[in-house]
Amino acid sequence: MRTTINSLKKGEKAIIKDFDIDVIPLKLLEMGCLPGNTVELLQIAPFGDPLYLDINGSHLAIRIETAKEIDVELIKIKL
């Protein structure tokens, strides 16, 4: 199964893998949403959307429809 940003749970961190450049706004790239950067899901808005993220140190919110276009790889926390 594909792991995308919207499938993260609150507090989980992941590495951005890949996305379809045509559906992601340039502004989001400029805010740091680029392959290889980390993303952490900080909060989910009350009705499940949008998502409040920490991408590469930038705090921003995006909608699920955008989040589900961005493939990530979950960072497993070592116990």
Add this chain to the structure above:
Amino acid sequence: MINQNINVALIGNPNTGKTSVFNQLTGLNQQVGNYPGITVEKKIGFCKLSHNIKANILDLPGTYSLNASSIDENVVIELMLNKNDKLYPDVALVVTDVENLKRNLLLFTQIKDLEIPTILVINMADRMAHKGITLNIPYLEEHLKTKIALISSRKGFGIDELKKLIVTYKSISNEPCLSASVIDPEYFNSLRKAFPNQLLYKLWLVITQDVNFLNLERKEIQGSFTKSHSDLKRLQQKETIKRYQFINDVLKEGLKVDATIAKDFRSKLDRVLTHKIWGYVIFFAILFVIFQSIFDWSKVPMDFIDSSFASLSTLANNSLPAGVLTNLISQGIIPGIGGILIFIPQIAFLFLFISILEESGYMSRVVFLMDKIMRKFGLSGKSVVPLISGTACAIPAIMATRNIENWKERLITILVTPFTTCSARLPVYAIIIALVIPDTRVLGVFNLQGLTLMLLYLLGFGMAIFSAYILNKILKIKGKTFFVVEMPNYKLPMFKNVAINVIEKTKAFVFGAGKIILAISIVLWFLASYGPGTKFKNADEIIRAKTANSTLSAQELENKVASYKLENSYIGIMGKTIEPAISPLGYDWKIGIAVISSFAAREVFVGTLATIYSVGGSDNENTIKNKMAAEINPATGKKIFNFASGISLLLFYAFALQCASTLAITRKETNSWKWPVGQLIFMSGFAYIVALIAYQILK
């Protein structure tokens, strides 16, 4: 030595404290205007750097990068590309937030590529210790090829050093810090060959977006160097990655963060403010406090302004020699000015609250909280900001829709924003509520008048949301939905920034609206003081003849003559003409006059009534409110401003689009007359029907 004037441009991401740096550098020595042809605010301030160097400091709109996605951001690019612009900077200051340095540096590297001497201003340095941040300034200066000013606009340190640094602008490097052309060497080489005299990065900006510069024709460049939209975007992504690689490399040495020291205040506050219950409770509590206090707190200064102008008018009437000019001053100009100044307390309070909410970073949380709900109505979470700003004035509110990325959501927001209760409606509401709603307390705490006002605000919002829902169903516009909102750090609002903002906005409103109101007041006075035919001229004799048998005091007789004159004046005739159309709404011809004259701007309503009643009434009841309260309908013997007609008026003003400026701004922002005309017909038609129904039920 000769005196020198240099141009300094302040550029930066939103939320970096750029405007407070501007305020620190210039104090109150600033001018706010517009860029020619567009409604983007242009702020220029002046600052003496040394005994012979003065600086014009330009506060450019906040932008995340030189790839513009709104008109505001376009302004930045067009200025930076045009060497012939008289504001073209001798030196650029890129303002950054020390906590977001990585992202803020992206714009810095782009500005550097334009080969303008650039100073890196690292703001909010007072938070470094708190966040465990240390910077290696010499290292950063060397690798970023710049000079750095470490400042705190909040605590006010580093500003003098920054001024000294600006003076040395000629020795500051204008070399780019990286070469963006490596992303596609072949393409950029051929571009360089075709335009050997142009800066490569400028060409690239012109190719990738909709800006013009110099004599270089866009078409000419694009013709031979066209790439598909998605190829260009791929290159832009490469460019962005390239820039971040460079920034990461530099920051690895230049910036250290000790995470163990960092205290996380943001996430705790976020947890409460965006909570699924508390988030909304807090938001609505804030709105409630705002509206209650606006009505309660502004009451005292407003009553004071009202009565001062009434006594000023009486004073002018008694002390100046009798004549037409005195009448114009005491009955036209003074009540007209009073009608403008009475707004100041409420407008100032509204702008005060809005700027505190924006400065503190809370507004972004509201956007986050409301997005899903707003989307059900075809709006965006970002529509909340225009809808709240709309409570001050629809003009800046409609301009604030520019950061809504989706055109359909933006259009709907523009169309429905004028339903929110703007400050121009406040004086109308205030005076009618004071007349028809009793000043009592409900449940011991809530002021009934305040509560009515709050209901009117909710009604405005409700109508905005409802029409958005309808428009969302009707409008068939397909567009990509982009939604990116930065969640800035929480900050305690700075008194100076808030104060300057409130003063600027209030001033702009009072002078902007004031001119119209004053002009209309004077025209009204003329129309009310003169009339056609013999009825107006011979009013005295006609009334004397009519009342010959009754015993009237001199005062009563004078009143009768005055109101007969008003009835037969030009304006009286106009009011009488439309009376059949408005009497089903419960209005008489005097209110009709006020409705006509306030077509261009709602707030004229109160001023008009003030002028009309000054012309027609006696001097005993001298405040506008008392005059209106005493007004009797001669046909029914009832008060003109009774509960039914009052509610009908409130509803009419709640919905009708009585504002020429709103029509103009909608035209500008939508680039078509279709939308403002539709807006006018729908809103005013709806207002008429609702007011009609309300009066017929309540009377």
